[in-house]
Structure formats: C-alpha cells, structure tokens
Amino acid sequence: MARRTPAQTHDEYPDEEYMTTIPRVELEVPEDIRRRWEERGDPIVKYPAEVLRQTAKPVEKPTAATRELVERMKSAMIVARGVGLAAPQMGVSERVIIYQLPEEGAPLRVIINPRIISMKGEQVGPEGCLSIPMLQGDVRRAHEIVVRGIDMLGRPIKRRACEFEARVIQHEVDHLDGILFMDRAEAGTLYWHLPGDSEEEEDAALHE
Numbered sequence: 565m566a567r568r569t570p571a572q573t574h575d576e577y578p579d580e581e582y583m584t585t586i587p588r589v590e591l592e593v594p595e596d597i598r599r600r601w602e603e604r605g606d607p608i609v610k611y612p613a614e615v616l617r618q619t620a621k622p623v624e625k626p627t628a629a630t631r632e633l634v635e636r637m638k639s640a641m642i643v644a645r646g647v648g649l650a651a652p653q654m655g656v657s658e659r660v661i662i663y664q665l666p667e668e669g670a671p672l673r674v675i676i677n678p679r680i681i682s683m684k685g686e687q688v689g690p691e692g693c694l695s696i697p698m699l700q701g702d703v704r705r706a707h708e709i710v711v712r713g714i715d716m717l718g719r720p721i722k723r724r725a726c727e728f729e730a731r732v733i734q735h736e737v738d739h740l741d742g743i744l745f746m747d748r749a750e751a752g753t754l755y756w757h758l759p760g761d762s763e764e765e766e767d768a769a770l771h772e
C-alpha cells in the first residue's frame with residue numbers, strides 16, 4: 565500500500581499575469597517527496613520550475629531542432645514510464661506534445677501547435693504528472709475532443725479522441741498554457757502517494 569499524504573495547497577496566483585482564468589494552485593512539496601524526485605534521475609523539469617507556468621510559443625515551422633526536441637521528449641517519456649509529455653517539461657517553452665497510449669502497438673503521436681477545437685461530454689478520473697511525481701488527483705475533462713495541429717513535416721493534422729486519449733491530450737495542451745492538473749483537480753482529491761513495497765498503486769494513475 566502506498567502512504568497517502570494530503571497535499572497542502574495555498575494562495576492562488578494573481579489572475580492578471582496569466583492568459584486564462586484557471587486559478588493556479590500552488591503546492592507545498594514535502595521534503596521527502598522532493599528527495600525522491602531527485603533520486604529518480606530523469607531529465608524532466610519538476611515543479612515549481614517557472615517554465616511550467618509559462619505560455620509556450622507556437623512553432624512557426626518544424627525544423628531539425630524540433631525533431632531533435634521530439635527525440636529528447638520520447639526518450640525522457642520512456643525513461644519516466646509516462647504516457648504523454650509536453651515540451652515545457654523538457655524546459656523548452658514551445659507548443660509541442662507527444663503521447664503514446666499504454667496499449668500494445670499504440671503509435672507514438674506528435675502534435676505541434678495543438679488546438680482543441682471541440683469538446684463534448686464529461687469524464688472524471690485520476691491524473692498524475694511527470695513534473696510532479698507522486699501527486700495524484702481526480703480531474704474533470706471533456707469526454708470527447710477534436711484536436712488540430714501540424715505534424716513534424718508541417719502538414720495539418722486533425723484527430724478526434726475520446727476517453728483516456730482525450731484526457732491525455734487535454735492534460736498536455738494545458739501544459740502549453742502553463743496549466744497543471746492540480747489547477748483543475750476536484751476539491752479534496754489531491755494526495756501524495758509514496759510508493760511502498762509495491763509500486764502498483766503509483767502506477768494506477770495516468771502519468772503525463
């Protein structure tokens with residue numbers, strides 16, 4: 565069993581500094597959690613790095629540097645055993661996301677300048693984030709979305725996604741606007757999960 569520690573939150577960021585009206589939740593990261601983050605040894609930027617709260621810039625035209633960034637994102641995501649990653653989590657404030665659903669043979673998808681153009685329905689489920697390891701909370705998301713963007717060659721992409729895939733995309737697109745999942749978490753559902761003898765419980769939630 566993992567030990568559950570309620571997450572302490574305090575003052576919200578002032579609204580006017582940010583593009584959207586989602587209140588930013590600030591977290592107190594317990595000392596032992598921070599020590600465990602340091603022991604993980606993955607290259608992913610951890611909370612409260614400022615880049616995670618910035619609005620990322622669009623990519624004008626994918627270049628060799630974009631491809632190199634995507635390669636670094638892929639290997640970081642694999643090392644951290646995540647399902648999705650956004651460029652700000654590598655310290656790069658650009659609008660690039662990748663994800664790979666945890667299903668046999670699922671392709672790794674790259675969306676540059678993603679824009680969610682439609683949202684339908686609702687789902688509530690547990691989320692976690694590779695930039696805030698061991699924190700979990702329930703987040704309400706649209707059940708079905710349509711996302712547009714471009715691929716690595718600059719060609720337009722449009723993808724309809726629902727359920728888990730829709731949740732992953734919404735979580736990653738939020739990263740590009742400096743929004744973290746705890747900003748949207750349902751009241752009273754944010755907990756630190758310290759892995760105990762088994763890591764199964766930590767792995768139960770989505771890691772992005």
Ligand SMILES: [Zn+2]
Pocket residue numbers: 692693694695735739772
């Ligand atoms: Zn995340």
